[in-house]
Amino acid sequence: MAQTAALRIDPAPPALPDAAILAATSAIADGPLAAAAARIDHGEYPLPLMADLGAAGALGAHLKGNGSRFGLAISAMETASRACGATGFLMWAHDVCGLYLDQSGNPALEGAMLEDHAAGRSFGGTALSNPMKAFSGIEPMLLRARKVAGGYVVRGALPWVSHIGRGQYCGAIAAVEGVGGSVSHEIMFLLRCDDRAELRPCPVFSGMEGTSTWGIRLDDYFVPADDLIADPARPFIARIKGAFILLQTGMALGVSAGAIASMREVEGPLGHVNQFLDDQPDDLEAELADLRAGILALAETPFETSKDYLLSVLDARAQGAEFTLRATQAALLHQGARGYLASAGPQRRIREAHFVAIVTPAIKHLRWEMARLSRDVMPGGAA
Amino acid sequence: MSALPEPTDGLGPWRQYLCRACGLVYDEGEGDLDGGLPPGTRFEDIPEDWVCPVCGVSKADFEPYAGPRVAPVAVAPSVRPRRAGLVIVGAGIAGWNVAEAIRALDGAVPVTLVSACAGDAYHKPELSVAMGRGLTPERLVKETGHEKAARLGVRLMAQTFAVGLDPARRRLRTTRGTVPFTRLVLAQGAAPVLPACLPPDLCWRINSLDAWRALHGALKPASRIAILGAGMVGCELADDLARAGHAVTLLDRTALPLGAVLPETAARRLAARFAQAGIGFFGGVEVRGLSRADGALALETSAGTFAADQVVSAIGLATESRLARTAGLAFAGGIAVDPATLQTSAPGIHALGDCVSIAGAPCRFIEPIARQAQVIAHALLDMPCAPYAHVTPVIRLKTRALPLVIEGEMTGEGDWRVLRDDAEHLEMERWRGGTRLARLAA
Numbered sequence: 001m002a003q004t005a006a007l008r009i010d011p012a013p014p015a016l017p018d019a020a021i022l023a024a025t026s027a028i029a030d031g032p033l034a035a036a037a038a039r040i041d042h043g044e045y046p047l048p049l050m051a052d053l054g055a056a057g058a059l060g061a062h063l064k065g066n067g068s069r070f071g072l073a074i075s076a077m078e079t080a081s082r083a084c085g086a087t088g089f090l091m092w093a094h095d096v097c098g099l100y101l102d103q104s105g106n107p108a109l110e111g112a113m114l115e116d117h118a119a120g121r122s123f124g125g126t127a128l129s130n131p132m133k134a135f136s137g138i139e140p141m142l143l144r145a146r147k148v149a150g151g152y153v154v155r156g157a158l159p160w161v162s163h164i165g166r167g168q169y170c171g172a173i174a175a176v177e178g179v180g181g182s183v184s185h186e187i188m189f190l191l192r193c194d195d196r197a198e199l200r201p202c203p204v205f206s207g208m209e210g211t212s213t214w215g216i217r218l219d220d221y222f223v224p225a226d227d228l229i230a231d232p233a234r235p236f237i238a239r240i241k242g243a244f245i246l247l248q249t250g251m252a253l254g255v256s257a258g259a260i261a262s263m264r265e266v267e268g269p270l271g272h273v274n275q276f277l278d279d280q281p282d283d284l285e286a287e288l289a290d291l292r293a294g295i296l297a298l299a300e301t302p303f304e305t306s307k308d309y310l311l312s313v314l315d316a317r318a319q320g321a322e323f324t325l326r327a328t329q330a331a332l333l334h335q336g337a338r339g340y341l342a343s344a345g346p347q348r349r350i351r352e353a354h355f356v357a358i359v360t361p362a363i364k365h366l367r368w369e370m371a372r373l374s375r376d377v378m379p380g381g382a383a
Numbered sequence: 384m385s386a387l388p389e390p391t392d393g394l395g396p397w398r399q400y401l402c403r404a405c406g407l408v409y410d411e412g413e414g415d416l417d418g419g420l421p422p423g424t425r426f427e428d429i430p431e432d433w434v435c436p437v438c439g440v441s442k443a444d445f446e447p448y449a450g451p452r453v454a455p456v457a458v459a460p461s462v463r464p465r466r467a468g469l470v471i472v473g474a475g476i477a478g479w480n481v482a483e484a485i486r487a488l489d490g491a492v493p494v495t496l497v498s499a500c501a502g503d504a505y506h507k508p509e510l511s512v513a514m515g516r517g518l519t520p521e522r523l524v525k526e527t528g529h530e531k532a533a534r535l536g537v538r539l540m541a542q543t544f545a546v547g548l549d550p551a552r553r554r555l556r557t558t559r560g561t562v563p564f565t566r567l568v569l570a571q572g573a574a575p576v577l578p579a580c581l582p583p584d585l586c587w588r589i590n591s592l593d594a595w596r597a598l599h600g601a602l603k604p605a606s607r608i609a610i611l612g613a614g615m616v617g618c619e620l621a622d623d624l625a626r627a628g629h630a631v632t633l634l635d636r637t638a639l640p641l642g643a644v645l646p647e648t649a650a651r652r653l654a655a656r657f658a659q660a661g662i663g664f665f666g667g668v669e670v671r672g673l674s675r676a677d678g679a680l681a682l683e684t685s686a687g688t689f690a691a692d693q694v695v696s697a698i699g700l701a702t703e704s705r706l707a708r709t710a711g712l713a714f715a716g717g718i719a720v721d722p723a724t725l726q727t728s729a730p731g732i733h734a735l736g737d738c739v740s741i742a743g744a745p746c747r748f749i750e751p752i753a754r755q756a757q758v759i760a761h762a763l764l765d766m767p768c769a770p771y772a773h774v775t776p777v778i779r780l781k782t783r784a785l786p787l788v789i790e791g792e793m794t795g796e797g798d799w800r801v802l803r804d805d806a807e808h809l810e811m812e813r814w815r816g817g818t819r820l821a822r823l824a825a
Contacts, residue, residue, distance in 0.1 A: 130404070139403060140403055142403060142404060142440070142444065156444070157404070157439075157440040157441055157443075157444055158404070158440075159404040159405055159435075159437075159438030159439060159440055160438065200434070200439045201439075202438070202439060203436075203437060203438075203439075215438065215439035215440065217440075217441070287552065290549075308705045311546060311705060312705070312709060314546075315546045315547040315556060315709075318546075318556070319547065319556065322561060367558040367559065367560075368558075370544060370546050370558050371542075371543075371544055371558040374499065374544040374546070374558070375499075376574075376583070376588070376594070377583040377584050378583065378584070378587065378588075378594060378597055379584055379585055379586065379587055379597075379601065379693070380597065380601055381584075
């Protein structure tokens with residue numbers, strides 16, 4: 001080990017230590033983000049606040065150049081999600097987009113492009129909901145690619161892709177078709193939302209409307225080799241899958257922590273009746289601490305690909321979603337009418353919790369995937 | 384449920400189309416009024432600029448819809464208990480034994496049984512002799528999981544995997560939801576070990592009815608079968624498959640079949656009987672890899688390449704450790720249990736059968752299971768019961784080429800003495816000092 005450590009070229013020491021990043025993130029979360037949460041819920045896309053989070057180091061801690069601090073990235077997301085779940089989701093989309101660029105091995109994507117992205121000077125999300133489900137056998141792949149000189153052309157449509165807009169970008173995957181329409185493999189690429197990509201407005205959701213979520217339509221969109229993240233895509237996805245899912249748990253931790261805090265807010269005036277409710281803040285706090293500890297332990301080895309590790313990641317993500325549903329429900333019961341006001345945090349967090357539970361991978365997808373991984377592989381496809 | 388009664392355009396009944404992006408179903412009879420399509424608009428007649436009313440993708444992303452994808456049977460139609468009750472993980476002999484033992488003592492306590500398979504009850508040792516007897520999967524099932532659950536009044540969660548356990552909060556996480564429990568019993572069995580050089584999609588492991596059923600379905604008359612590992616399971620399978628008319632090759636690292644367990648005299652006798660039964664045994668062989676070429680399997684070994692139609696690995700069993708380990712349960716080659724109470728290191732959680740280790744050693748035989756289930760059922764219901772006393776069981780090897788009975792500790796210090804060795808019988812005993820440690824009869 002000592003020899004390996006001696007031979008390793010250590011990355012430059014992180015410019016910002018963990019405590020500084022978390023303190024700056026807290027200052028944003030507790031100040032301007034908390035004040036904007038209701039507006040973001042109803043449709044305000046908080047790009048200026050995302051830029052502040054980027055400048056604070058909260059969007060790039062997990063990248064190689066910053067010491068691959070995945071636990072810190074999750075903690076930063078938790079901190080922001082305490083104030084606003086939609087912003088936590090934007091951070092996740094931004095973080096995984098950064099992860100794609102960082103792990104691409106493509107110099108055209110790793111340099112200035114990644115630096116701007118990590119620092120919150122440019123913005124982009126992820127369009128992997130459909131491909132992730134396609135790789136698990138849940139639904140067919142929607143984007144189709146064809147090899148041409150110097151790259152690929154892609155066509156097809158994706159519903160609801162978040163954290164994109166004109167001039168932004170996202171990671172996407174398309175199935176490569178040969179002559180006759182048979183699929184040879186998949187490519188992963190950086191989809192630039194310039195005028196070649198048609199962005200269509202989505203129907204209005206019940207909350208989290210400030211995530212800048214669009215339908216994308218591509219018609220012979222050219223992907224140059226410089227924009228390829230992975231070709232083929234499957235080995236790349238297998239390598240980053242644990243990190244991709246694990247990073248999402250920051251949302252669950254934060255929305256739950258926000259819910260518990262709102263229970264404590266009313267302990268003084270309402271504690272005498274709230275004691276009769278099933279879930280009490282101390283119990284939830286202890287459970288949240290256990291959940292967080294488990295997640296941060298998993299975040300120590302984000303690129304592990306063993307079956308046991310992936311099962312634990314999927315289990316933690318599902319546990320986080322279930323816990324968030326319970327904690328936010330409990331918070332509304334504790335707060336009563338004041339939490340039910342249209343401007344109140346507890347009712348907003350209930351919708352945020354439902355989002356955590358249904359965004360890909362949703363609880364049902366996580367369970368599907370855990371069942372798939374748990375089944376024995378046998379000859380002839382028997383299981 | 385179309386809005387229009389019947390189409391009159393002569394193009395057949397109204398059809399449905401599924402949005403591949405969001406799952407919305409377009410029904411020709413209903414149309415999409417908000418999108419400008421009156422009821423009765425055929426899919427072909429939808430303009431190309433029409434988009435899915437939910438997610439906005441285009442007509443090209445729709446496909447004909449033939450109704451729901453059939454979901455496998457999940458949960459027996461028993462009443463879901465309103466309160467947390469006893470939960471058992473595993474519907475093998477051990478799990479069902481505990482359920483039976485509980486019901487014999489208490490008809491009312493809620494019991495939930497979580498099973499990775501259908502939960503059908505069968506006698507696992509029969510799997511090693513079933514081919515030779517011409518049995519079918521249907522005949523091996525004594526009672527379906529559904530029937531058994533209904534008869535015992537337990538809730539069966541079939542095709543459900545236990546994925547996480549919180550001993551402090553008494554919650555079991557499964558692939559069909561989180562199940563609270565008052566007491567938990569782990570009876571999850573052990574899984575065959577597969578060497579990394581053998582791809583799981585090319586190599587069978589026979590440790591469940593499902594696996595046996597699949598192998599049974601894949602076998603053609605007079606198949607060439609290579610079996611890796613000449614332990615008890617490997618020897619029994621080799622004997623059984625040869626008896627069923629297949630060309631069996633049995634390979635092991637040791638020089639003789641059951642060479643790690645039997646004294647040499649007995650192992651040689653078994654090797655001779657295998658040879659008479661047409662089983663090709665190759666000892667001292669290391670496996671290197673397995674691949675498919677020209678419709679057959681090629682098994683690479685230190686003794687050359689063996690061609691086979693099917694390859695079965697029987698090199699050993701191991702308890703899956705993730706569930707116990709992540710829950711913080713003590714684990715030592717199996718889930719460590721107290722030798723008298725069979726409780727794990729966590730209060731309220733017991734374990735039995737193939738998944739446990741007692742004093743650091745697993746014991747994967749049928750005989751102790753019924754006694755273990757009795758002790759656990761009493762403990763779960765807070766009823767008094769004599770403690771479990773572990774005794775190494777008598778082992779009967781069901782190889783018809785040479786049936787063997789083994790009693791006592793087979794390996795360790797001491798000397799084997801031959802009491803009888805003739806054409807019909809072999810009898811041996813292992814002694815140390817003035818004590819007989821083991822006995823063998825063939």
